[in-house]
Amino acid sequence: MVSKRIIPCLDVRAGKLTKGVRFSDNVDIGDPVEAARRYYEQGADEIVFYDITASHEGRGIFLSVVERVAETIAIPFSVGGGVSTVADMRAVLLAGAEKVSVNSAAVACPDIISRGAEAFGSQAIVVGMDVKRVPPRPEVPSGYEVVIHGGRTFMNKDALAWARRCWDLGAGEICLNSIDADGTGDGYDLNLTRAVAEAVRIPVIASGGAGSPEHMFLALTEGRASAALVASIVHYGRYAIAEIKEYLSRRGCKVRPA
Amino acid sequence: MLAILDYEAGNQTSVLRGLAGQGLEAVITADAAVLAAAAGIIFPGVGAAGQAMDVLRRSGLDSALTRLVAAGKPLLGICLGCQILLESSEEGDTRTLGLIPGRCRRFAQHLRDEDGEPLRIPHMGWNGCRLQRPCRLFRGISSDAEFYFVHSYYADPDSDLVIATTRHGLEFCSVLGRDGFWAVQFHPEKSGRAGLALLRNFYEYCREGAAGQW
Numbered sequence: 001m002v003s004k005r006i007i008p009c010l011d012v013r014a015g016k017l018t019k020g021v022r023f024s025d026n027v028d029i030g031d032p033v034e035a036a037r038r039y040y041e042q043g044a045d046e047i048v049f050y051d052i053t054a055s056h057e058g059r060g061i062f063l064s065v066v067e068r069v070a071e072t073i074a075i076p077f078s079v080g081g082g083v084s085t086v087a088d089m090r091a092v093l094l095a096g097a098e099k100v101s102v103n104s105a106a107v108a109c110p111d112i113i114s115r116g117a118e119a120f121g122s123q124a125i126v127v128g129m130d131v132k133r134v135p136p137r138p139e140v141p142s143g144y145e146v147v148i149h150g151g152r153t154f155m156n157k158d159a160l161a162w163a164r165r166c167w168d169l170g171a172g173e174i175c176l177n178s179i180d181a182d183g184t185g186d187g188y189d190l191n192l193t194r195a196v197a198e199a200v201r202i203p204v205i206a207s208g209g210a211g212s213p214e215h216m217f218l219a220l221t222e223g224r225a226s227a228a229l230v231a232s233i234v235h236y237g238r239y240a241i242a243e244i245k246e247y248l249s250r251r252g253c254k255v256r257p258a
Numbered sequence: 259m260l261a262i263l264d265y266e267a268g269n270q271t272s273v274l275r276g277l278a279g280q281g282l283e284a285v286i287t288a289d290a291a292v293l294a295a296a297a298g299i300i301f302p303g304v305g306a307a308g309q310a311m312d313v314l315r316r317s318g319l320d321s322a323l324t325r326l327v328a329a330g331k332p333l334l335g336i337c338l339g340c341q342i343l344l345e346s347s348e349e350g351d352t353r354t355l356g357l358i359p360g361r362c363r364r365f366a367q368h369l370r371d372e373d374g375e376p377l378r379i380p381h382m383g384w385n386g387c388r389l390q391r392p393c394r395l396f397r398g399i400s401s402d403a404e405f406y407f408v409h410s411y412y413a414d415p416d417s418d419l420v421i422a423t424t425r426h427g428l429e430f431c432s433v434l435g436r437d438g439f440w441a442v443q444f445h446p447e448k449s450g451r452a453g454l455a456l457l458r459n460f461y462e463y464c465r466e467g468a469a470g471q472w
Contacts, residue, residue: 001372001425003384075450121305122378123408203382256384256404
């Protein structure tokens with residue numbers, strides 16, 4: 001049976017981590033390549049990088065980070081942020097990433113998903129979705145609306161319908177982020193995670209809200225997610241990946257031994 | 259030295275990194291002469307079977323591979339490079355290399371996982387391998403080690419060629435072949451320490467076979 005995955009997420013700006021990562025042995029790391037290496041050695045199943053650089057110059061620096069990561073870790077990693085064309089996808093895949101993640105560009109122009117899947121295969125295309133809870137209305141019957149710009153712009157799209165559309169267009173995976181839960185540490189939005197995971201037959205990565213290993217357990221069981229994205233809970237040394245995996249394993253959730 | 263076959267199918271650079279990172283010599287090549295001179299061949303691949311077969315036929319690499327395997331050249335197929343060693347694939351109803359009796363099938367939509375939920379396809383993530391017979395590729399690798407899979411089709415070879423199986427909706431063949439002619443469905447180059455150890459085991463096998471030529 002396929003194991004549930006634990007995926008640390010690293011935000012990169014101009015080639016550096018936006019926030020330092022502190023490992024449990026009290027080492028502070030600002031270099032994304034070093035942080036990736038540490039997470040790899042600690043038993044992370046995959047790593048996600050988001051490029052939050054705006055400039056063209058920063059993009060070049062980011063691609064060199066991707067190349068160095070590919071030389072350093074022997075697990076899959078995906079890259080998102082600023083990907084809006086098939087050429088952008090090709091650049092990060094050629095630099096050595098296994099997967100590329102599209103978010104707002106796919107909302108604006110869903111064809112990028114099918115064109116990416118045709119060019120590189122579905123396994124390489126992740127759709128990142130940011131979602132916010134709203135009062136249900138005819139266009140958004142589930143009460144979960146797709147948003148962009150970190151939740152400032154509402155797209156008048158129902159999250160469940162959008163997830164199914166992404167699947168139809170050839171996405172290989174969905175990374176589902178709850179803007180409401182993000183940064184709270186109160187747990188993933190389990191209703192949202194489960195609704196999306198049941199709407200599609202591709203893997204769903206739960207994101208936003210992890211504050212304890214139990215939150216991950218719930219997202220991976222009740223929430224039906226295939227993987228849990230983690231950021232601050234591991235970045236500040238509160239929990240090591242191995243510790244999270246031991247906890248999950250004890251609760252009967254199958255994970256790869258760290 | 260190992261030769262990693264380059265046929266525009268993606269992951270040859272990752273495979274090279276997986277070897278080079280452990281100090282193991284390999285080159286990426288599309289040249290039949292380089293393949294013939296190497297101690298062993300790694301046949302990688304991601305993408306669609308039909309497209310991959312087109313490239314192999316156009317370049318004549320299909321017959322080169324067939325000749326080399328018949329002559330006993332060690333080979334390790336990975337993922338798509340595992341699937342197209344079989345006779346045919348349900349992916350676009352493609353006739354493939356036919357070096358191994360059997361065919362490649364798609365995970366059926368009606369399958370369910372261990373929790374009774376509809377199966378997620380592709381099979382994406384880490385999973386174990388249950389060895390059905392001893393295999394030297396797994397030498398020194400813990401029996402609970404997991405490997406990284408990402409695929410929607412799986413190999414269904416003659417049962418005497420099944421080396422290991424993996425569970426995803428059904429028990430499918432994840433490692434197949436015979437001594438010196440192996441294929442794995444997962445990506446050893448992306449499977450952490452266990453995967454790197456498997457690549458090293460293949461390398462060592464080839465090096466021993468090529469003793470004197472190195």
